[in-house]
Amino acid sequence: xxxxxxxxxxxxxxxxxIQRPPIVGVxxxxxxxxxxAAARKFYGAxxxxxxxxxxxxxAFFKVNDHQYxxxxxDLKSETQDRLSHIAFETTDLRKLRNYLANRGVSVPAEVKPxxxxxxxxxxxxxxxxxxxxxxxxxxxxxxxxxxxxxxxxRVSTRMIHxxxxxxxxxxxxxxxxxxxxxxxxxxxxxxxTEADWVDMRVPEGTxxxxxxxxVHNPTPKQLGVMHHLALGVPDIQAGYRTVLARGVKPPxxxxxxxxxxxxxxxxx
Numbered sequence: 001x002x003x004x005x006x007x008x009x010x011x012x013x014x015x016x017x018i019q020r021p022p023i024v025g026v027x028x029x030x031x032x033x034x035x036x037a038a039a040r041k042f043y044g045a046x047x048x049x050x051x052x053x054x055x056x057x058x059a060f061f062k063v064n065d066h067q068y069x070x071x072x073x074d075l076k077s078e079t080q081d082r083l084s085h086i087a088f089e090t091t092d093l094r095k096l097r098n099y100l101a102n103r104g105v106s107v108p109a110e111v112k113p114x115x116x117x118x119x120x121x122x123x124x125x126x127x128x129x130x131x132x133x134x135x136x137x138x139x140x141x142x143x144x145x146x147x148x149x150x151x152x153x154r155v156s157t158r159m160i161h162x163x164x165x166x167x168x169x170x171x172x173x174x175x176x177x178x179x180x181x182x183x184x185x186x187x188x189x190x191x192x193t194e195a196d197w198v199d200m201r202v203p204e205g206t207x208x209x210x211x212x213x214x215v216h217n218p219t220p221k222q223l224g225v226m227h228h229l230a231l232g233v234p235d236i237q238a239g240y241r242t243v244l245a246r247g248v249k250p251p252x253x254x255x256x257x258x259x260x261x262x263x264x265x266x267x268x
Contacts, residue, residue: 009197018099020181022091022204025062027134028068029162029229030058033267034075043069046248047231048153056118065146065241066136067159079220085122085130085228086162086209088202093119095137103179116141126171129164151164155239156231161199161229163210163228165218169198176200182209188259189214224267238264 033039036059044050049061049069058072058137066089075082090096094111100123107121114120117140121133138145150157166172175184181203189196197210212226234241236254243250243266253266 008188018095020203021090021095023088023090023096023133023180023182023202025089025202025205026067026159026207026209027085027089027132028060028070029159030070030072030132032080032082032084033071033073033268034073035247036071036073039071039268042248043071046243046246047155048151048242048246050149050151052078052149053116053141056113056140060151062145063154063159064150064157064230065142068142069159073161081220081223081227083129083164083223083232085132086164087120087132087134090135091131093121096133097121100179105175105179106130113137113140118142118258125164125175126168127164127166141261155242156233158232159207159229161208161210161230163197163226163230165215165223166211166213166224167215169211169213176209186259190258230263236264240264 004032024201037056042061043059044051044063047061048065051059052062053060058070061069061071063069070084072084073082076150077158079205095106097111105123111119111121118137119135123131125131130250160214177184177200183203185199185201185208187195187198194214196212198213199208202209202212208238210228210230218226240250240254243264248266249268250264252265254262257263
């Protein structure tokens, strides 16, 4: 009897794995440029996003209180990937760090505040993309500006997804789906018989990560298409007229994609 009782206690303790805290949405996408003035003209004057603060030499364009587009003037060559990293918001970063460590993911030894005052943790996904997790803290630069710099000039009030290239979907699924809890919602391709993109929704929100599949030896220009952000708008034609009036010239008018959504492709 004591043996069975002891065994039951050990099994119960072994089964008490650390629970994953909520991952609630896309926090930001970070990009590299060699012309910050041009980036400010595009994201600021063109798309209407304000810069509520500055950290080091980067520009932070505010989409809403929880989402930013970060642009740094660190592009060293034309062959360099313009994508620096993608970031997701969590409600408890230290708990997320411990959860991931418990699942065998390589994590930092400790979690420290960033220069902006938020808690952040940078990881690497199976494709080598830098993936950051952020917990917004009271008193941070972002928190101090909640409710501010949300002007009517914004062409969009929400970043609905970010897209990155994925070479091995199974490996990406082990990281994003099995460990982090992302959920596949849709997939599609250039034809009805292939999957060229897969939408993976964050577990406790509505934003998603888009796998861009079947991308082989891409040029920097092709990477600039595959690595992308998507802004949701209530009226694509109104958005089109707005950016045209501000001097942004899309290569094509809005069109309906194979996924059934109206879309307008812009290039910064």
